[in-house]
Amino acid sequence: MNIRRNDIVTPIRGRDAGADKTGKVLHIEPARGRAIVEGLNLVTKHLRKSQENPKGGMVRKEAPMAVSNLMLYCPECKRGVRTRRVTDGGKKVRQCKRCGHAFDA
């Protein structure tokens, strides 16, 4: 898994792909290979009337999406990139394969 919580990612498949959208990874489910990304893959949930929410209604909410459909977003390349792993002063970091930008710095 090359994506972690709090990474900024961009989708390469699905509804939000190709629109220069990015979002922060809020939650990862490693076992299922899925991630919830802030602002991506929004679904409309229809809520039943309840005490908390007496009118019922609809909310927009992020649905989990496959990690394989996400790429790490490089702030210098301004696009999703692949990374290599390098050791920087004893610390393992992910590095953009295009420009060398170090993530996890």
Ligand SMILES: [Zn+2]
């Ligand atoms: Zn880059």
